[in-house]
Amino acid sequence: MNVLWALHDGLVVARRNLIKVKRVPDLLVFTTLQPVMFVVLFAYVFGGAIAVKGSNYREFLIAGIFAQTVLFGTTITGAGLADDIQKGIIDRFRSLPMARSAVLIGRTLSDVANNLIVIVVMSLTGLAVGWRIRTGVLDGLAGFALLLVFAYAFSWVMAYVGLLAPSPEVVNNAAFVVLFPLTFVANTFVPLEALPGPLQAVARWNPVSAVTEAARQLFGNLAPGAPAPRGWALQHPVVYTLLWALGLLVLFVPLATRQYGRAVSR
Amino acid sequence: MTDAVIAQGLVKRYGDVVALAGLDLRVPQGTVLGVLGPNGAGKTTAVRILTTLLRPDSGSAQVAGVDVLADPAKVRARIGLSGQYAAVDEHLTGFENLDMVGRLYHLGAKRSRTRARDLLGRFDLDGAANRPVKTYSGGMRRRLDLAGALVADPAVLFLDEPTTGLDPRSRSDMWQIITDLVAGGTSVLLTTQYMEEADRLADSIVVIDHGRVIAQGSADQLKELIGGERIEVVVKNAAHLQQARHLLVGLAGAEPTVDEHTRRLSLPVRDGSASLVEALRRLDAVPIAVSDISLRRPTLDDVFLALTGHNTDPAGEPGLAPAVR
Ligand SMILES: Nc1ncnc2c1ncn2[C@@H]1O[C@H](COP(=O)(O)OP(=O)(O)OP(=O)(O)O)[C@@H](O)[C@H]1O
Ligand SMILES: [Mg+2]
Numbered sequence: 254m255n256v257l258w259a260l261h262d263g264l265v266v267a268r269r270n271l272i273k274v275k276r277v278p279d280l281l282v283f284t285t286l287q288p289v290m291f292v293v294l295f296a297y298v299f300g301g302a303i304a305v306k307g308s309n310y311r312e313f314l315i316a317g318i319f320a321q322t323v324l325f326g327t328t329i330t331g332a333g334l335a336d337d338i339q340k341g342i343i344d345r346f347r348s349l350p351m352a353r354s355a356v357l358i359g360r361t362l363s364d365v366a367n368n369l370i371v372i373v374v375m376s377l378t379g380l381a382v383g384w385r386i387r388t389g390v391l392d393g394l395a396g397f398a399l400l401l402v403f404a405y406a407f408s409w410v411m412a413y414v415g416l417l418a419p420s421p422e423v424v425n426n427a428a429f430v431v432l433f434p435l436t437f438v439a440n441t442f443v444p445l446e447a448l449p450g451p452l453q454a455v456a457r458w459n460p461v462s463a464v465t466e467a468a469r470q471l472f473g474n475l476a477p478g479a480p481a482p483r484g485w486a487l488q489h490p491v492v493y494t495l496l497w498a499l500g501l502l503v504l505f506v507p508l509a510t511r512q513y514g515r516a517v518s519r
Numbered sequence: 520m521t522d523a524v525i526a527q528g529l530v531k532r533y534g535d536v537v538a539l540a541g542l543d544l545r546v547p548q549g550t551v552l553g554v555l556g557p558n559g560a561g562k563t564t565a566v567r568i569l570t571t572l573l574r575p576d577s578g579s580a581q582v583a584g585v586d587v588l589a590d591p592a593k594v595r596a597r598i599g600l601s602g603q604y605a606a607v608d609e610h611l612t613g614f615e616n617l618d619m620v621g622r623l624y625h626l627g628a629k630r631s632r633t634r635a636r637d638l639l640g641r642f643d644l645d646g647a648a649n650r651p652v653k654t655y656s657g658g659m660r661r662r663l664d665l666a667g668a669l670v671a672d673p674a675v676l677f678l679d680e681p682t683t684g685l686d687p688r689s690r691s692d693m694w695q696i697i698t699d700l701v702a703g704g705t706s707v708l709l710t711t712q713y714m715e716e717a718d719r720l721a722d723s724i725v726v727i728d729h730g731r732v733i734a735q736g737s738a739d740q741l742k743e744l745i746g747g748e749r750i751e752v753v754v755k756n757a758a759h760l761q762q763a764r765h766l767l768v769g770l771a772g773a774e775p776t777v778d779e780h781t782r783r784l785s786l787p788v789r790d791g792s793a794s795l796v797e798a799l800r801r802l803d804a805v806p807i808a809v810s811d812i813s814l815r816r817p818t819l820d821d822v823f824l825a826l827t828g829h830n831t832d833p834a835g836e837p838g839l840a841p842a843v844r
Contacts, residue, residue: 258625265622273610276651345606345667348570350596351623518573 259352266346266359270333271366280329281367285374288322292375295442296382303443308476315375315384316396316468317441320461322375323404325432326368330360330408331415331424338416338516347517354510361408368404372397387473396471399494403464406498409505416512441465445482457484460497466490521584523548523675523706524569529578531564531730538564539575540730546675546708551701553721554710555823561730562710563603566679569708570600583675596624599668603679603710605660606667609653613644613663616652617670624671631670638666642696658689665696676700678709682716694719714823726826734826741822747772748791748816750798752784755808760784766801770794782810791816 274281295318296311305313337343337356346356386393411428418424438452439462448456456462466482467490469475486493524546531539539561546552556562567573569580571591580587583597600606607616614635621631639648642662647655652663661681668676681697682690697720701707711717717724718738725735734741750770754763763784764777771786778785788794795814802809 261625262623265619269608269611269615269619272615273608276610340609341602341604341606342608343606344572344600344602344604345620345664346623347572348595348598348600348602348606349620349623350592350625355623 255352259354259358262351262355263358263362265351266355267363267366268359270359270363274363274367280332281370284322284326284329284367285371287325288318288371288375289378291318291321292378292382299442303447305444305476308474308479309383311382312384312474313444313469314442315379315382316472316474317439317465318379319372319375319400319468320403320439320465321432321436321441322371323368323400324407324436324461325428326364326371327404327408327411328425328428328432329367330364331411331418331428332421333364334360334412334415334513335418335421335424339420343517353514354506357409357412357506357509357513361405361412364408365401365405368401372400384474388471392471392473396468399467399471399491400464403460403494403498406501406505409509410501413505413509413512416509416516435459436461439465440487445487457482458486460494463487463490463493463497467494521548521581522546523550524552524580524582524708526565526569526580527578529565529568529575529580531561531568531573531575537730539568539578541578542727542731544708544725544732546706547722548706549701549704550722551697551707551709551720553717553724554708554727555712555714555717555724556710556727557712557823560727562727563679564730565727566600566602566677566708566710570598570677571595572600596671597674599671599673599676601661601665601668601676601678601681603683605664607652607660607663610651612649612651613639613655613659614648616663617666620667620670626671634670638669642666643692658685661685661689661693665693669700674704674706676705676707678707680710680712682711682713690716726823728826734822742817744822744825747787747789748814749785749787750791750795751811751813751815752786752798752802752809753811754782754784755810757782759807762805763802763807766805766807767798770798788814 292314295314300310300314303310411424414427415424418427438448439456439459441461445453445456445462463486466487470490481488522545524544526542526544529539529542542561542565544552544554544565554562554565564573568575569582569587571587571594574588582594585593585597587594611619617635617638618631621634622628626634639645642665644659644662644666647659652660655663661684665678665681678697682693685693694716697707697709709720721738723735723737724741725732726741727733734744752763752767754760757779760777760779760782764775767784767786768775770788772789773787775784775786791814795812799812
């Protein structure tokens with residue numbers, strides 16, 4: 254009952270966020286253009302210098318960029334919340350008999366919608382440079398779903414950050430500092446073997462590597478006959494990714510909800 | 520029925536700043552309480568506590584029969600709030616704002632839409648219903664915000680400076696809206712810095728300063744605190760001042776005051792207009808030339824000034840405040 258109302262209220266808030274995206278599309282346009290630029294840069298500028306055994310680099314690259322992109326997409330969650338709590342509308346929300354968590358649920362849900370749009374644009378870009386889903390429809394959808402689930406869980410981390418931060422700009426900068434290493438010290442842009450030893454160990458357990466590896470598997474972008482990756486995480490990338498998603502949600506849903514209460518009652 | 524709002528001993532500190540220092544309030548069912556106070560008196564803090572946006576450090580409050588601290592969610596279902604700064608979403612249209620609020624009150628999609636349209640009509644916003652709020656003027660935002668507070672027909676309404684920044688026409692429109700609501704049975708707690716507003720709308724008034732009540736009563740009772748009507752005469756020639764005093768002292772109910780510097784004679788009177796006519800007759804008979812004569816009723820501004828020692832006008836010069844404390 255209460256959970257259903259919270260979801261209802263969350264959807265009402267999500268709808269409001271999406272209307273906002275429609276009226277002020279700048280942020281979405283930027284978060285969509287950035288990965289398109291990355292595809293082009295990596296595919297045509299660095300691509301020649303990076304060798305992927307038994308596969309073509311562009312085929313290898315796209316899943317990595319997908320992972321990076323949906324993760325960067327969660328910045329909108331943090332920045333959006335930081336923006337909201339500075340605005341008058343939050344007092345209206347708080348004086349209404351709506352679920353306390355609805356603003357957070359609404360925010361994280363509308364960002365799934367944002368990420369969907371980004372994924373569509375990315376897929377088209379990928380297709381244009383020669384990437385294909387070589388498995389079936391179901392596997393392909395599973396790959397996209399896994400990316401979205403992981404990003405959804407991560408958006409609760411960003412929600413927490415957004416509520417701690419004093420302004421949307423701080424969220425953007427903080428996210429940059431965390432997300433760049435997280436998405437680069439991984440198998441996203443180069444094969445793991447190309448990384449120096451210590452970084453390789455980190456990258457092997459980096460959940461971003463796992464979600465990327467899982468997407469490559471599900472899209473059929475791994476080189477045929479490629480050796481199995483080392484380490485449990487990359488040998489079971491789907492399970493490992495889902496475990497991370499679950500862990501993040503268990504930790505950050507309550508943290509963010511508590512922080513929301515604090516941030517708005519100043 | 521119990522009172523619509525009861526607050527007892529509310530205390531709120533921000534570090535060293537004491538925003539509320541033990542505030543007591545009551546709003547009887549179906550009446551308007553005007554909370555008057557200068558900048559920083561604690562009006563907004565009190566409203567935020569009573570509307571569950573803020574928890575007091577100590578004290579207790581009941582709104583619409585529900586304990587604010589024990590059951591804030593239930594309070595929220597019964598109140599409407601229009602805060603000092605309009606709580607509307609800039610990027611949504613007026614309609615979308617109200618529709619969203621209706622859905623969040625769980626009115627359902629259909630009723631939310633109907634209610635949004637009704638309220639937009641009632642607040643003269645139908646023409647702007649489908650424009651983003653960021654294109655609205657200050658007065659339009661204010662009206663939309665009040666409409667947001669009324670979506671669920673609340674029993675108790677909190678209005679924090681509802682007319683600050685409105686032009687005279689919008690202000691009197693807002694007054695009419697509030698008067699109509701009260702006629703319909705709504706209880707209202709309203710804060711303001713405008714005495715005229717409290718005079719016009721409030722059944723009872725509390726004056727607060729430094730987080731506590733310094734005076735309360737009806738507008739008339741408060742005015743009586745600093746005395747009734749007075750005749751003020753400014754003579755043309757300072758030499759005539761004592762003569763005028765002598766002529767008029769019989770009309771005064773108390774000792775007149777004389778200000779040589781401004782050539783002003785001020786006499787408290789009982790029967791204002793009759794005394795004024797008589798005073799003019801006596802002065803004219805001599806004749807003593809008068810550059811100004813008037814009958815003055817104390818305004819709530821005088822009361823306010825006398826009680827708080829602050830100017831009520833937010834932009835007022837503190838230097839003008841009398842030393843009355
Ligand atoms: N979040 C806060 N942090 C620190 N001090 C605060 C905070 N909110 C209010 N105060 C202080 O508490 C006191 C009361 O503030 P409040 O906003 O209630 O006054 P007010 O009567 O509404 O004034 P105004 O007429 O200017 O709106 C002021 O001294 C103010 O500086
Ligand atoms: Mg205020």
